[in-house]
Amino acid sequence: MSVLLEVKDLKKHFPIRGGILSRVVGSVKAVDGVSFAIRKGEVLGLVGESGSGKTTVGRTLLRLIEPTGGRIFFDGQDITDLPKDKLRPYRRRMQIIFQDPFSSLNPRMTVGDIIAEPLVIHGLGKTQEERTERVAELLKLVGLSPDHMRRYPHEFSGGQRQRIGIARALAVAPDFIVADEPVSALDVSIQAQVVNLLQDLKEELGLTLLFIAHDLAVVEYISDRVAVMYLGKVMEIASARELYRNPKHPYTEALLSAVPIPDPTVKRERIVLQGDIPSPINPPSGCVFRTRCRYALPECAHTVPELKQVGPGHYKACIRDDIL
Amino acid sequence: MDEKRLLEVRDLKVHFFTDDGVVKAVDGVSFHVDKGETLAVVGESGSGKSVTSLAIMRLIPTPPGRIVGGEVLFRGKDGQVRDLTKLSEAEMRRIRGNDIAMIFQEPMTSLNPVYTVGDQIAEAIMLHQGKSRKEAMELAAHMLDLVGIPEPKKRLANYPHQMSGGMRQRVMIAMALSCNPSLLIADEPTTALDVTIQAQILELMKKLQEEIGMSILFITHNLGVVAEMADRVVVMYAGRAVEQADVVPLFKEPLHPYTRGLLHSVPRLDLAAEHKERLEAIPGNVPNPLYLPPGCAFHPRCKHYVEGLCDREVPSLEATGDGRQVRCVRWKEIREVRA
Numbered sequence: 001m002s003v004l005l006e007v008k009d010l011k012k013h014f015p016i017r018g019g020i021l022s023r024v025v026g027s028v029k030a031v032d033g034v035s036f037a038i039r040k041g042e043v044l045g046l047v048g049e050s051g052s053g054k055t056t057v058g059r060t061l062l063r064l065i066e067p068t069g070g071r072i073f074f075d076g077q078d079i080t081d082l083p084k085d086k087l088r089p090y091r092r093r094m095q096i097i098f099q100d101p102f103s104s105l106n107p108r109m110t111v112g113d114i115i116a117e118p119l120v121i122h123g124l125g126k127t128q129e130e131r132t133e134r135v136a137e138l139l140k141l142v143g144l145s146p147d148h149m150r151r152y153p154h155e156f157s158g159g160q161r162q163r164i165g166i167a168r169a170l171a172v173a174p175d176f177i178v179a180d181e182p183v184s185a186l187d188v189s190i191q192a193q194v195v196n197l198l199q200d201l202k203e204e205l206g207l208t209l210l211f212i213a214h215d216l217a218v219v220e221y222i223s224d225r226v227a228v229m230y231l232g233k234v235m236e237i238a239s240a241r242e243l244y245r246n247p248k249h250p251y252t253e254a255l256l257s258a259v260p261i262p263d264p265t266v267k268r269e270r271i272v273l274q275g276d277i278p279s280p281i282n283p284p285s286g287c288v289f290r291t292r293c294r295y296a297l298p299e300c301a302h303t304v305p306e307l308k309q310v311g312p313g314h315y316k317a318c319i320r321d322d323i324l
Numbered sequence: 325m326d327e328k329r330l331l332e333v334r335d336l337k338v339h340f341f342t343d344d345g346v347v348k349a350v351d352g353v354s355f356h357v358d359k360g361e362t363l364a365v366v367g368e369s370g371s372g373k374s375v376t377s378l379a380i381m382r383l384i385p386t387p388p389g390r391i392v393g394g395e396v397l398f399r400g401k402d403g404q405v406r407d408l409t410k411l412s413e414a415e416m417r418r419i420r421g422n423d424i425a426m427i428f429q430e431p432m433t434s435l436n437p438v439y440t441v442g443d444q445i446a447e448a449i450m451l452h453q454g455k456s457r458k459e460a461m462e463l464a465a466h467m468l469d470l471v472g473i474p475e476p477k478k479r480l481a482n483y484p485h486q487m488s489g490g491m492r493q494r495v496m497i498a499m500a501l502s503c504n505p506s507l508l509i510a511d512e513p514t515t516a517l518d519v520t521i522q523a524q525i526l527e528l529m530k531k532l533q534e535e536i537g538m539s540i541l542f543i544t545h546n547l548g549v550v551a552e553m554a555d556r557v558v559v560m561y562a563g564r565a566v567e568q569a570d571v572v573p574l575f576k577e578p579l580h581p582y583t584r585g586l587l588h589s590v591p592r593l594d595l596a597a598e599h600k601e602r603l604e605a606i607p608g609n610v611p612n613p614l615y616l617p618p619g620c621a622f623h624p625r626c627k628h629y630v631e632g633l634c635d636r637e638v639p640s641l642e643a644t645g646d647g648r649q650v651r652c653v654r655w656k657e658i659r660e661v662r663a
Contacts, residue, residue, distance in 0.1 A: 049518035157609045158369075187368035188545060192589035192605035199602070214518065217591035221603060244593065258523040260548030261594045262587065264571045272527055273520045276488040 004075060004208045005061065005176055006037040011069035012053075012060050016281065028280050030056040032232035033070070035307070038176075043202060043209040045223030045240065047216055047255075051277050052229040054212045058178040061210075062094050063087065074176070092122045095169035099181035101161035105153040111164055112149035115139070118171045138167040143197060159190035163197065170201070176208045183218060195222055216259055220244055225313070228252050231280055231288040234307060238314040248324050249316040250293045287318065295323050325397055325405050330507055330539050331357040331380070336394035338372075338379045341387060347613045349375040349389070351563040354641070357507065362533070362540040364554035364571070366547065366586075370610050371560040373543045377509045380541075381426055382408060382416050398424070401506060422452040425500035429512040431492035435484040441468075442480030445499045452503045467498035471528060490521035494528070501532060511543040526552060547590050551575060559583045562611055562621035565641060569648040579650040579659060582606075582622045620652065628654055 011034075013027040031053040038044045048054045059065045061072050063079065071080045079090055095118075098104035105114055115138055116131045118124075125131035136146035142163040153161055162182060169177055179198065183191040199222055201207060213219050219226055220240050227237040228251065236249035247253045254271040261268070273292045278284055284291050290300040297320070305317040325332055338350040350372040357363045367373040378384050380396050396408040400423050408416065420426075428434045436444060445467060446460035455463065461480065468476035471494040484492055493513060500508055510529070514522040526549065533540060542553055550557055550571065557574050559567040559582065567580040578584040588604040608625040611617055617624050619635035626634065633653060641651045652658070 049520060159609060187610060188547070188586060189368060189589050189606035190609070192591075192603035193607070195591070195603055196605055215591070216519070217593045220593065221591050254520060256593065258519040259593055260522075260526070260546065260552045262547040262551050262575065262590050262592060263594065264551040264554075264575050266551075266594055270523060270527075272523050274524075276490055276521065277518075 002040055003037045003073075004040045004042075005210075006073040007057075007061055007070060008035050008073075009070040010034045010057065010060060010067055010072065012056050012065060013068045026281055029232050029283060030280060031060060031067075032283075034229070034232070034234050035070075036227055036234065036237060038208055038210060040175075040208055041202075041206050042225065043211055043223045045219035045226040046210060046212045046229060047214065047219050047226060048229035049214060049255075049277055051231070051280060053232040053280070054214075054229050055180055057229070058096070058180050058210060058212050062091075062096060062178060064096070088122075092118075092124075092172045093175045095172065095174040095177050097162075097165050097169050097177060097179045097182045099184055101158050101165055101185060102153075104165055105161060107153055110150055110152060111139075111156075114153070114164065115149075115168050115171050118168060122172050124172060134171065135167075138170055141170065141201070142167045143193075157190075158186050159193060162186060162194050166194075166197065166201070170205070173205075174207075176210075178210045178212065180212045181214070182211075184213065184215065191218070198222060216244075216256060228255065231277060231283050233288055234317065235289065236314075236316045237307070238311070242311065242314055246311075246314075248310050248314065249318050250295050250320075250323065251289045253324060254292075254294075295320055325399065328358045329356055329397075330359050330361075330399050331541070332395075332397040333376070333380065334395045334397070336376065336379060336396065337392045338375050338384055338389060339392045340389045342614075345614050348563050348616070349613065350379065352394070353558075353560070353563075353565050354394075355558045355565060355568060357539050357541055359506070360533075360537050360539055361555045362542055362553055364542045364544060364550040364557045365560060366544060366550050366557060367560035368545055368586075368610055370562065370613055372563040373545075373560050374511055376560070377426070377511050377541065377543050380408065380509065381420060381424060382411070382413075398507075418452075421448050421500075421505070422503045423505055424507045424509060425503070425505040426509040426511065427493070427496045427500050427513050429515050431489065431496045431516075432484060434496060435492060437484055440481050440483055441487070441495045442482075445480075445495070445502055448499060449502050463502065464498070467502050468495070470501070470532070471495075471498045472524075473498075489517055490524060493517060493521075493525055497525075497528065497532070501536065501538075504536065505538055507539050507541060509541045509543070512545070513542075514549065515544070515546070522549075529553070547575075547587060559586070562616055563613065564621065564638075564651065565649075566622070566651045567649065568641075573646075573648065577659075577662075579644065579648065579655050580622075580652050581626045581628050581658065585625075628652075628658055630654065 012031040013029050015024045016026040018025040046054045060067045112135050115135045119131050125134050139146050183194050211222055223240045226240050226243045228235045230251050235251045254273050257271045286301040287305050290296040305319045307315040307317045310316050334354050336353045340347040365373045379391055391409050397405050398408050399405050442464050445464035449455055449460040449463050465476045473479050514525050554571045556570050558565050561582050567583045585606040606625050620639050623629045623634040639651050639653045641649050
């Protein structure tokens with residue numbers, strides 16, 4: 001299938017200012033050379049710990065944050081430098097769902113107005129009646145009732161609010177959605193409902209998704225392919241099945257082994273990573289993971305490993321081929 | 325109270341008196357913790373698990389909250405059993421930190437940002453053990469070393485903001501364990517941490533428990549963490565315990581429909597791919613604590629619900645005969661059908 005979205009060598013460095021003149025004294029390398037492509041109808045999972053840059057990737061490729069370097073292609077068009085008015089038609093086709101269902105909905109607007117707002121902005125649904133009809137349809141689509149239209153966000157539970165956020169994203173019939181930790185703030189029993197809903201919507205509407213999460217288990221259920229990020233870089237990318245069964249990068253291996261399994265009879269070897277994720281202001285030279293890697297060699301400090309193919313559709317950024 | 329018992333909570337009731345009505349956050353919860361054991365209390369938001377732990381420590385904000393019934397029996401270091409709900413604030417202060425210590429979810433909000441971590445650990449030691457500042461600082465450094473913080477002597481002079489989340493949680497643990505408590509209450513201690521850091525902290529807690537021999541009351545919503553840490557488990561829903569069992573039988577054969585639903589809704593890394601098509605979600609929402617459904621609070625979400633049976637009376641917590649307890653009128657039928 002054809003590629004819908006592609007990023008090449010995407011970079012986002014946030015300047016750090018200091019001193020009385022607020023001069024730039026350094027930069028936080030939140031995203032540092034990330035490349036991947038998402039095909040039409042595909043779900044790409046993007047996992048990583050806090051500070052890995054996964055959220056910045058999601059926002060940068062929608063140009064909610066302007067990239068420092070690299071290119072973003074959407075449906076064949078380079079949208080990296082498009083001016084605002086030319087970007088608008090693309091904005092309609094790319095939407096976002098946020099993590100926190102409490103702060104991402106305006107408490108003073110009714111649910112109906114919240115969902116209709118993108119329709120108004122993009123000039124879809126000419127009349128009030130048309131919009132109301134569309135909102136009712138969207139509410140049903142996400143498992144709520146059209147009667148909910150006149151209520152306010154505070155009258156809903158976390159899971160229901162997340163459904164409202166999803167309805168808003170779907171209002172303008174987008175082709176591509178960035179779902180940024182959409183289930184992390186929800187209870188386990190509700191999390192499963194929302195994951196299932198996203199899966200259904202993807203099938204029904206043929207959506208393409210970038211699913212960002214720190215929970216590896218959730219990502220596996222919904223993703224076709226998964227990319228693992230660490231300190232602003234992609235460490236490994238493969239089909240979901242392959243990545244979970246046969247991780248090739250030491251970081252992926254450690255990350256998978258750190259997830260506690262809900263079965264007290266399962267005993268397995270756990271790789272406990274030492275220390276914390278290093279500061280993105282001053283990342284380690286060479287491979288950024290080497291300071292916590294149990295397979296690190298002196299060479300790892302000298303060269304930044306490129307993503308290289310290690311199997312069909314399977315890439316890793318690690319110089320060691322003699323492990324895993 | 326039985327010799328090996330450290331803590332016994334009997335029919336605990338904590339209600340919050342709000343403008344909108346009475347919220348029965350904890351409504352008749354009973355469980356016990358034995359010496360050296362880890363008991364996990366699991367539940368989703370609003371289940372009352374955190375309120376239970378705060379009530380044991382007598383840290384319920386009053387008003388609006390109040391312990392309206394029940395007993396919290398605790399065996400102190402001196403061997404005496406006391407009902408913590410009846411103690412004066414001064415007596416309670418001697419227990420907190422010394423006999424029972426607590427760690428919370430967000431280490432940044434539980435540490436004071438304007439004091440060094442050394443000062444904060446030493447404060448508890450000076451208060452409870454009557455040590456001099458110098459001795460307390462030495463012990464504080466030893467505690468930081470124990471929880472795996474490199475260069476502990478230097479770190480004593482650090483402020484909390486100079487440390488990462490994982491480091492701060494280690495400091496909290498060092499502080500909690502500095503007076504050798506017999507019970508550590510850990511309320512979602514790893515929820516705010518990344519998985520790799522969570523693995524470090526869980527590993528550390530297990531190691532320290534082996535060395536020190538304290539009991540742990542582990543409050544969490546994460547079933548993976550429960551499987552890893554607990555000897556026994558209490559499952560809470562809407563302010564009540566709905567099931568209690570040893571960890572292995574609970575995961576192998578959950579008896580309460582809620583426990584079962586919870587276990588099935590968790591995405592799992594360890595299952596074969598063919599079982600991963602779809603998650604089994606529990607339908608509906610966690611009920612509003614102001615308007616709990618009549619009868620079994622779980623009935624509107626339960627697939628085994630029978631009209632006229634489940635929505636009449638609150639089921640009692642029944643002993644199953646094999647050391648487990650379950651609060652469901654239909655548990656026997658459901659178990660037989662499955663077998």
